[in-house]
Amino acid sequence: MPAGPDSPLADAARLLAGARRGVAFTGAGVSAESGITTFRGEGGLWTKYDPVQTASLAGFLADPAVYWRVSRDRWQTYRRAEPNPAHLALAALEASGHLTAIVTQNTDGLHRRAGSRHIVELHGEGGRVRCLSCGSEEPRAEVQARLSSELPPLCRRCGGRHLKPTVVFFGEGLPAAALSAAIELAGTCDLLLIVGSSLTVNPAAMLPDLALRRGVPVLIVNPEPTPLDSRADAVLSGPAGLILPELMRLVTASGDSSPVL
Ligand code: OAD
Secondary structure, three states, X not given: OOOOOOOHHHHHHHHHHHOOOEEEEEOHHHHHHHOOOOOOOOOOHHHOOOHHHHHEHHHHHHOHHHHHHHHHHHHHHHHHOOOOHHHHHHHHHHHOOOEEEEEEOOOOOHHHHHOOOOEEEOOEEXXXXXXXXXXXXXXXXXXXXXOOOOOOOOOOOOOOOOEXXXXXXXXXXXXXXXXXXXXXXXXXXXXXXXXXXXXXXXXXXXXXXXXXXXXXXXXXXXXXXXXXXXXXXXXXXXXXXXXXXXXXXHHHHOHHHOOOO
Protein backbone atom coordinates (compact mmCIF):
# COMPACT_ATOMS: atom_id res chain seq x y z
CA MET A 1 0.00 0.00 0.00
CA PRO A 2 1.53 3.40 -1.00
CA ALA A 3 2.38 5.72 1.92
CA GLY A 4 2.27 9.20 0.39
CA PRO A 5 1.58 12.11 2.76
CA ASP A 6 -2.17 12.02 1.97
CA SER A 7 -2.55 8.25 1.82
CA PRO A 8 -4.87 6.38 4.21
CA LEU A 9 -1.74 4.83 5.73
CA ALA A 10 -0.22 8.24 6.48
CA ASP A 11 -3.57 9.47 7.88
CA ALA A 12 -3.82 6.39 10.08
CA ALA A 13 -0.25 6.82 11.32
CA ARG A 14 -0.90 10.47 12.25
CA LEU A 15 -4.05 9.51 14.18
CA LEU A 16 -2.34 6.63 15.95
CA ALA A 17 0.69 8.75 16.83
CA GLY A 18 -1.63 11.18 18.58
CA ALA A 19 -3.56 8.54 20.52
CA ARG A 20 -3.08 8.18 24.27
CA ARG A 21 -5.63 5.45 24.94
CA GLY A 22 -5.70 3.54 21.66
CA VAL A 23 -7.32 0.12 21.66
CA ALA A 24 -6.98 -2.62 19.04
CA PHE A 25 -9.96 -4.82 18.23
CA THR A 26 -8.92 -7.98 16.41
CA GLY A 27 -10.55 -10.91 14.66
CA ALA A 28 -9.50 -14.04 12.86
CA GLY A 29 -7.83 -12.10 10.04
CA VAL A 30 -4.96 -11.00 12.27
CA SER A 31 -3.93 -14.67 12.51
CA ALA A 32 -4.48 -15.51 8.83
CA GLU A 33 -0.81 -15.01 8.02
CA SER A 34 0.07 -17.40 10.84
CA GLY A 35 -1.67 -20.10 8.79
CA ILE A 36 -4.98 -20.11 10.71
CA THR A 37 -7.98 -20.10 8.39
CA THR A 38 -10.50 -17.32 9.00
CA PHE A 39 -14.19 -18.13 9.45
CA ARG A 40 -15.55 -15.85 6.73
CA GLY A 41 -14.02 -14.16 3.74
CA GLU A 42 -12.18 -15.93 0.97
CA GLY A 43 -11.60 -19.62 1.80
CA GLY A 44 -13.13 -19.15 5.27
CA LEU A 45 -13.99 -22.12 7.52
CA TRP A 46 -17.72 -21.47 7.18
CA THR A 47 -17.49 -21.95 3.41
CA LYS A 48 -16.61 -25.60 4.20
CA TYR A 49 -18.54 -26.31 7.39
CA ASP A 50 -21.93 -25.35 8.78
CA PRO A 51 -21.36 -23.06 11.81
CA VAL A 52 -24.60 -24.27 13.42
CA GLN A 53 -23.44 -27.89 13.36
CA THR A 54 -19.83 -27.20 14.25
CA ALA A 55 -19.79 -24.17 16.53
CA SER A 56 -23.19 -23.74 18.18
CA LEU A 57 -24.23 -25.04 21.59
CA ALA A 58 -27.34 -26.66 20.07
CA GLY A 59 -25.27 -28.44 17.40
CA PHE A 60 -22.71 -29.54 19.99
CA LEU A 61 -25.36 -30.97 22.31
CA ALA A 62 -26.94 -32.85 19.41
CA ASP A 63 -23.66 -34.41 18.20
CA PRO A 64 -20.36 -33.42 19.84
CA ALA A 65 -18.37 -35.63 17.42
CA VAL A 66 -19.11 -33.22 14.54
CA TYR A 67 -17.43 -30.41 16.47
CA TRP A 68 -14.48 -32.52 17.57
CA ARG A 69 -13.73 -33.77 14.06
CA VAL A 70 -13.20 -30.18 12.86
CA SER A 71 -11.61 -28.94 16.06
CA ARG A 72 -9.07 -31.80 16.17
CA ASP A 73 -7.34 -30.51 13.04
CA ARG A 74 -7.79 -26.84 13.85
CA TRP A 75 -6.14 -27.31 17.24
CA GLN A 76 -3.09 -28.85 15.55
CA THR A 77 -2.90 -25.75 13.36
CA TYR A 78 -3.15 -23.49 16.45
CA ARG A 79 -0.35 -25.44 18.10
CA ARG A 80 1.94 -25.09 15.10
CA ALA A 81 1.12 -21.41 14.46
CA GLU A 82 3.57 -18.66 15.36
CA PRO A 83 2.75 -14.97 15.88
CA ASN A 84 3.09 -13.10 12.58
CA PRO A 85 4.32 -9.53 11.95
CA ALA A 86 0.80 -8.18 12.63
CA HIS A 87 0.71 -9.65 16.16
CA LEU A 88 4.26 -8.41 16.75
CA ALA A 89 3.46 -4.89 15.53
CA LEU A 90 0.44 -4.70 17.85
CA ALA A 91 2.60 -5.80 20.79
CA ALA A 92 5.21 -3.18 19.86
CA LEU A 93 2.52 -0.47 19.60
CA GLU A 94 1.40 -1.35 23.12
CA ALA A 95 4.98 -1.34 24.41
CA SER A 96 5.57 2.10 22.88
CA GLY A 97 2.43 3.49 24.53
CA HIS A 98 0.28 3.97 21.41
CA LEU A 99 -2.13 1.19 22.33
CA THR A 100 -3.30 0.39 25.85
CA ALA A 101 -5.10 -2.89 25.18
CA ILE A 102 -6.20 -5.48 22.67
CA VAL A 103 -9.75 -6.78 22.61
CA THR A 104 -9.77 -9.97 20.58
CA GLN A 105 -12.35 -12.42 19.31
CA ASN A 106 -9.59 -14.98 18.75
CA THR A 107 -8.93 -18.00 20.92
CA ASP A 108 -5.53 -18.88 19.47
CA GLY A 109 -3.39 -17.19 22.14
CA LEU A 110 -1.11 -15.58 19.53
CA HIS A 111 -1.41 -12.03 20.89
CA ARG A 112 -0.03 -13.24 24.23
CA ARG A 113 2.77 -15.17 22.57
CA ALA A 114 3.65 -12.05 20.54
CA GLY A 115 4.17 -10.11 23.77
CA SER A 116 0.94 -8.14 24.11
CA ARG A 117 0.16 -7.65 27.79
CA HIS A 118 -3.33 -6.22 28.24
CA ILE A 119 -5.52 -8.64 26.30
CA VAL A 120 -9.27 -9.09 26.61
CA GLU A 121 -10.39 -12.43 25.16
CA LEU A 122 -14.05 -12.02 24.28
CA HIS A 123 -14.59 -15.55 23.01
CA GLY A 124 -12.57 -17.34 25.67
CA GLU A 125 -9.38 -19.34 25.33
CA GLY A 126 -9.21 -22.94 24.20
CA GLY A 127 -6.62 -24.33 26.61
CA ARG A 128 -9.07 -26.24 28.81
CA VAL A 129 -12.03 -28.53 28.30
CA ARG A 130 -15.03 -28.77 30.65
CA CYS A 131 -17.57 -31.55 31.04
CA LEU A 132 -21.05 -30.10 30.67
CA SER A 133 -22.50 -32.92 32.83
CA CYS A 134 -20.28 -32.91 35.93
CA GLY A 135 -18.25 -29.70 35.52
CA SER A 136 -14.83 -31.33 35.76
CA GLU A 137 -12.06 -29.81 33.68
CA GLU A 138 -8.92 -31.07 32.02
CA PRO A 139 -6.29 -29.53 29.74
CA ARG A 140 -7.19 -29.49 26.05
CA ALA A 141 -3.85 -31.14 25.27
CA GLU A 142 -4.90 -34.25 27.23
CA VAL A 143 -8.24 -34.49 25.43
CA GLN A 144 -6.51 -33.88 22.11
CA ALA A 145 -4.17 -36.83 22.76
CA ARG A 146 -7.07 -39.31 22.88
CA LEU A 147 -9.08 -37.98 19.93
CA SER A 148 -7.53 -40.49 17.52
CA SER A 149 -9.19 -43.37 19.40
CA GLU A 150 -12.16 -41.68 21.10
CA LEU A 151 -14.61 -39.46 19.23
CA PRO A 152 -16.33 -37.71 20.86
CA PRO A 153 -13.96 -37.71 23.84
CA LEU A 154 -15.55 -38.87 27.09
CA CYS A 155 -15.30 -37.30 30.52
CA ARG A 156 -12.72 -39.15 32.63
CA ARG A 157 -14.77 -38.56 35.78
CA CYS A 158 -18.41 -39.25 34.81
CA GLY A 159 -18.22 -40.74 31.31
CA GLY A 160 -20.28 -37.84 29.89
CA ARG A 161 -19.98 -37.24 26.14
CA HIS A 162 -20.27 -33.46 26.20
CA LEU A 163 -16.72 -32.27 26.83
CA LYS A 164 -16.57 -28.70 25.60
CA PRO A 165 -13.55 -26.43 25.27
CA THR A 166 -13.64 -23.16 27.21
CA VAL A 167 -14.37 -21.13 24.09
CA VAL A 168 -17.65 -19.37 23.32
CA PHE A 169 -20.04 -21.15 20.97
CA PHE A 170 -22.94 -19.56 19.12
CA GLY A 171 -25.88 -19.58 21.51
CA GLU A 172 -23.71 -18.97 24.59
CA GLY A 173 -23.07 -15.74 26.47
CA LEU A 174 -19.67 -14.08 26.41
CA PRO A 175 -17.54 -14.24 29.60
CA ALA A 176 -19.06 -11.42 31.67
CA ALA A 177 -15.78 -9.94 32.90
CA ALA A 178 -14.29 -9.86 29.40
CA LEU A 179 -17.41 -8.29 27.93
CA SER A 180 -17.56 -5.54 30.53
CA ALA A 181 -13.83 -4.84 30.16
CA ALA A 182 -14.28 -4.59 26.37
CA ILE A 183 -17.25 -2.25 26.73
CA GLU A 184 -15.25 -0.06 29.11
CA LEU A 185 -12.29 0.05 26.69
CA ALA A 186 -14.42 0.80 23.62
CA GLY A 187 -16.27 3.45 25.60
CA THR A 188 -13.16 5.26 26.83
CA CYS A 189 -10.49 4.74 24.14
CA ASP A 190 -9.35 7.72 22.09
CA LEU A 191 -8.77 5.59 18.97
CA LEU A 192 -9.94 2.16 17.83
CA LEU A 193 -7.79 0.09 15.48
CA ILE A 194 -9.87 -2.73 13.99
CA VAL A 195 -7.82 -5.55 12.46
CA GLY A 196 -9.01 -8.62 10.57
CA SER A 197 -12.64 -8.86 11.61
CA SER A 198 -15.67 -9.21 9.35
CA LEU A 199 -17.58 -7.28 12.06
CA THR A 200 -20.58 -9.54 11.68
CA VAL A 201 -20.81 -11.46 14.96
CA ASN A 202 -22.57 -9.75 17.86
CA PRO A 203 -22.15 -8.67 20.54
CA ALA A 204 -18.44 -8.25 19.68
CA ALA A 205 -19.25 -6.48 16.42
CA MET A 206 -21.24 -3.84 18.30
CA LEU A 207 -18.18 -2.62 20.23
CA PRO A 208 -16.82 -0.33 17.47
CA ASP A 209 -20.09 1.56 17.59
CA LEU A 210 -19.25 2.68 21.13
CA ALA A 211 -16.15 4.39 19.75
CA LEU A 212 -17.81 5.69 16.59
CA ARG A 213 -20.65 7.32 18.52
CA ARG A 214 -18.14 9.30 20.59
CA GLY A 215 -16.45 10.49 17.42
CA VAL A 216 -13.04 9.00 18.21
CA PRO A 217 -10.93 7.93 15.21
CA VAL A 218 -11.59 4.42 13.94
CA LEU A 219 -9.07 2.70 11.66
CA ILE A 220 -9.76 -0.54 9.78
CA VAL A 221 -7.18 -3.00 8.45
CA ASN A 222 -8.68 -5.70 6.24
CA PRO A 223 -8.13 -6.91 2.66
CA GLU A 224 -11.90 -7.15 2.16
CA PRO A 225 -14.62 -4.56 2.75
CA THR A 226 -16.36 -4.43 6.14
CA PRO A 227 -19.76 -3.00 7.13
CA LEU A 228 -18.03 -0.08 8.92
CA ASP A 229 -15.73 1.09 6.12
CA SER A 230 -17.91 4.08 5.25
CA ARG A 231 -17.82 5.30 8.87
CA ALA A 232 -14.09 4.76 9.48
CA ASP A 233 -11.48 7.52 9.46
CA ALA A 234 -9.05 5.35 7.50
CA VAL A 235 -9.48 2.02 5.74
CA LEU A 236 -6.20 0.23 5.10
CA SER A 237 -6.99 -2.40 2.56
CA GLY A 238 -4.59 -5.34 2.63
CA PRO A 239 -3.08 -8.07 4.81
CA ALA A 240 -2.43 -7.06 8.40
CA GLY A 241 1.02 -8.67 8.36
CA LEU A 242 2.13 -6.15 5.74
CA ILE A 243 0.17 -3.10 6.86
CA LEU A 244 0.68 -3.10 10.62
CA PRO A 245 4.51 -3.18 10.58
CA GLU A 246 4.43 -0.30 8.09
CA LEU A 247 1.95 1.61 10.25
CA MET A 248 4.17 1.05 13.27
CA ARG A 249 7.21 2.26 11.33
CA LEU A 250 5.43 5.50 10.36
CA VAL A 251 4.12 6.06 13.90
CA THR A 252 7.58 5.54 15.35
CA ALA A 253 9.12 7.82 12.70
CA SER A 254 6.63 10.57 13.55
CA GLY A 255 8.62 10.96 16.80
CA ASP A 256 7.53 14.07 18.65
CA SER A 257 3.80 13.34 18.75
CA SER A 258 4.46 9.99 20.46
CA PRO A 259 2.98 9.65 23.92
CA VAL A 260 5.31 10.18 26.86
CA LEU A 261 5.39 7.00 28.92
P1 OAD B 1 -14.15 -13.64 10.32
O1 OAD B 1 -13.61 -14.93 9.79
O2 OAD B 1 -15.60 -13.43 10.31
O3 OAD B 1 -13.49 -12.44 9.53
C1 OAD B 1 -12.12 -12.43 9.25
C2 OAD B 1 -11.81 -11.19 8.49
O4 OAD B 1 -10.42 -11.14 8.32
C3 OAD B 1 -12.46 -11.13 7.11
O5 OAD B 1 -13.13 -9.90 6.96
C4 OAD B 1 -11.27 -11.23 6.16
O6 OAD B 1 -11.44 -10.42 5.02
C5 OAD B 1 -10.16 -10.67 7.02
N1 OAD B 1 -8.81 -11.13 6.65
C6 OAD B 1 -8.43 -12.21 5.94
N2 OAD B 1 -7.10 -12.25 5.81
C7 OAD B 1 -6.61 -11.17 6.46
C8 OAD B 1 -5.30 -10.65 6.68
N3 OAD B 1 -4.20 -11.27 6.21
N4 OAD B 1 -5.19 -9.50 7.38
C9 OAD B 1 -6.27 -8.85 7.85
N5 OAD B 1 -7.53 -9.30 7.69
C10 OAD B 1 -7.70 -10.45 7.00
O7 OAD B 1 -13.51 -13.49 11.78
P2 OAD B 1 -14.09 -12.69 13.03
O8 OAD B 1 -14.61 -11.37 12.63
O9 OAD B 1 -13.03 -12.77 14.06
O10 OAD B 1 -16.89 -17.01 16.73
O11 OAD B 1 -15.28 -13.64 13.42
C11 OAD B 1 -15.98 -13.42 14.59
C12 OAD B 1 -16.43 -14.73 15.17
O12 OAD B 1 -17.11 -15.51 14.20
C13 OAD B 1 -15.29 -15.63 15.60
O13 OAD B 1 -14.75 -15.31 16.84
C14 OAD B 1 -15.97 -16.97 15.63
C15 OAD B 1 -16.65 -16.87 14.29
O14 OAD B 1 -17.68 -17.73 14.02
C16 OAD B 1 -17.35 -18.16 17.19
O15 OAD B 1 -16.98 -19.23 16.75
C17 OAD B 1 -18.37 -18.00 18.28
